[in-house]
Amino acid sequence: MIEWEMRYAADENTIDCEDPDQPTEGVHLQYSLPPYTVWTDINYWTPNTTYTGPLYSWDSYSESIPVAAFGPDTKIRWYQDLTSGNNWDHWGIDEVEIVCPQSQNIFWSNGLSDSLNQWVSPTTTTDYIVAIFDSLGNLATDTITVTVIPSPDADFSAISPVCINQNSDISLDNTPDPNVTYTWDFDGGVVASGSGGGPYQVNWPSQGTYTITLTATEGPCETVQTQTVVVNSDITVTITPPNPMVCPDSAVDLTASGGDYYGWSPSATLSSDSGATVTATPSGQTTYTVTGANQQGCTGSASVTVQMYPDPVIDVNPIPSEGCEPVLVDFNSSITPGAVSYFWNFGDPASGVFNTSTNANPQHVYAIPGAYDVTLDIISSDGCPASASYLAMINVYENPIAGFMPDSQTVNMSNPTHTFTDQSTGAFTYYWDFGETGSPSNYSNLQNPSHTYSDAGTYYVWQVVTTEHGCSDSAFAIVYVERDIAFYVPNAFSPHNNDGINDVFRPYGIGVAGDYGYFMRIFDRWGKIVFESSDLEYGWDGKINNSKALPGVYSYFIEVQYSDGLWHKYYGKLTLIE
Structure with missing residues (x-):
């Protein structure tokens, strides 16, 4: 007796595969004997158009095997000889068994139990013998050889993880067997190289986890193995600072992130060509590129251009730049592009605390003769330091000493x-x-x-x-x-003898200043003024109030100014002779 599970599908004209839905589209159970050119029906199951009944659900079926079909070489098949619609009808069978009635005694070789049906899983080709005794004592035996074909080896290895568009090396763990057909499914991967049993190089264009399936087929046997490959995305590398500006002859630290390993170029003006942080000292505008990689070998690159501030231009104009001691100098500075701090050194240490200044346009007094060097240090408006030194910019000359x-x-x-x-x-x-x-x-x-x-x-x-x-x-x-100065005062005169000689008393002088520089008084013996004159040419005629003075000794007092402006005083006695 043969038993099995069977079901017709109800697919309603699905493309390429529909269902048995006509009376002539049923399934035949048939057997055939060598040379297998004629097949004989054991039974036929007619479908219907309403998809009802047990045929359209999984159900159990059993049929007795005709006596004519008894024998070790008999073949049995389920067969559909007519279809309609789209090419093929969809139906299936499962759980096929050949069983004997329970009233019989069954004996199996190889230590199997005496049950009607046996499940065997030999690891090598094995003969199985069954002996059946019915209730009448009849004996029937049969031998079946289960041929075990070794499953083909489908073990393989794949490099994982890899990066986007990075090849994963995929290869069999053993040497490919020429008798085995190898069918690979790389889950959308792009085969860069390889065929048949490999090895292969395969890459994937996007991030994800991909399953590689290998089906190894040899005859009716096949082995399926899978491996997963993790595809990581390329890393994103960044550089900080993103837009660096440096001063001439200055350095800037560049720091990369996003990877585990880094390589920098050009390395000529870098402190190192590797590492996350490097120090750049460019001589001009320079673009640096870093390539980063992670532990899985995924890479990414970034570039940054280090721009350079222009050299500050310092122009110093001292007014004056030279002079006689002491020199007050106005220092006028012009800085391009501008300055935020100044520090002057006037080269004059003798001036103490006044030798320096932080003003933009200072003044300084140079008190000591000599040549002075001047230095100006600035911080430009870009933040760049600069210095300018001027040798002997200020010259202070020594003054003479007149005398x-x-x-x-x-x-x-x-x-x-x-x-x-x-x-x-x-x-x-x-x-x-x-x-x-x-x-x-x-x-x-x-x-x-x-x-x-x-x-x-x-x-x-x-x-x-x-x-x-x-x-x-x-x-x-x-x-x-x-002037040449001479002053003469007579000591006597005779005004009253009527001889016309020596009749007037007056002094005579050279270099006398004149009327405003002369004054004379004459006193009698009792100190009474008897005559006075402020005119050198006007002298005493010997009269007092128009009367003749008595003869005798008189005194005089004369003040005279010479032409040099000096005053002189003269005292003396004069005698009036009768």
């Missing part, structure tokens, strides 16, 4: 010449002003000049000495030129 000596303080008009002796130091040129404005010889450039004055008086003589750098000093002195 001279006249040959004498005073001369008179009988010899009105003064000679002057230079006593200056550091002089290169000389200039003299003798104080006699209007005189054609009032000026001189001689070192030791002389000057003859044309008139008596007090004169201010100036000396101006100048160095070769134009530094000057002056000195002055007062000299005097006196």
Whole structure:
């Protein structure tokens, strides 16, 4: 007896596969004997168009095997000989068994139980013998050989994880068998190389987990093995800072992230060509590229351009840049592109705390002669330091010391010449002003000049000495030129003898200033003023109130101013003779 499970499908004209839905589209159960050219029906199951009944659900079926079909070489099949619609009908069988009636005694070899049906799983080709005794004592035996074909080896290895578009090496664990057909399913992967049993190189264009399936087929046997490959996305590498700006001759640290290993280029101006952080010291605008990789070998690249601020341009204009001690210098600075801090060193340590300044345009007084170096350090508006040094930018020249000596303080008009002796130091040129404005010889450039004055008086003589750098000093002195002075006072006169000689008492002088510089009084013996005059030409005629004075001794007091402006006083006695 043969038993099985069977079902017709109800697919309603599904493309390529529909269902048995016509009376002529049923399934035949048939047997055949060698040479298997004729098949004989055991039964036929007619379908219907309503998809009802047990045929359209899984159900159990059993049929007795005709006696004519008994034998070790009999073949049995389920067969559909007619279809309609789209090519094929869909139906299936399962759980096929050949069984004997339970009233029989069954004996199996190879240590199997005495049950009607046996499930065997031999590892090698094995003969199985069955002996059946019915209730009448009849004996029937049969032998079946179960041929075991070794399952083909489908073990393989695949490199995982890999990166997007990175090849995974896929290969059999053993040497490919030429008798085995290898069918690979790479789950959408792109085969870069390989065929048959491999090895293969396969890559995937996107991130994910992919299942590789290998079906190894040899005859009716097949083995299916799978391996998963994890495809990681390429890493994203970034560089910080993203837009670095550096000052000339300065450095900047560049830090990469996103990977486990890094390689940098160009390396000529880098502290290292590897590592997450490197120090760049470019000589100009430079683009650096870093390639990062993770533990799985996935890579990514990033670039950054290090731009350079322009060199600050420092221009210093001192006004003045040279002069005579002391020199007050205004320092004017011009910085491109601008500055946020200044530090001046005036090169003048003797000035103490005043030797430096943080002003943009400072002033400094240089008190000591010499050449001074000036340095200006700045921080530009871009934040870049810069320095400018100027050798001997400021020159301070020593002043001369004027001085001279006249040959004498005073001369008179009988010899009105003064000679002057230079006593200056550091002089290169000389200039003299003798104080006699209007005189054609009032000026001189001689070192030791002389000057003859044309008139008596007090004169201010100036000396101006100048160095070769134009530094000057002056000195002055007062000299005097006196007139020739003579003053005579008689000691007696005879106003009353009518001889016309020596009738008036008066002094006589040379170099007297005149009416405003003269005064005379005459006193009698008792101190009474008997005469006075402020005119040198007006003398005493010997009368008192128009009467003749008595002969005798009288006293005089005279004040006279000479042409040099000096006053002189004269006291004395005079005698009036009868």
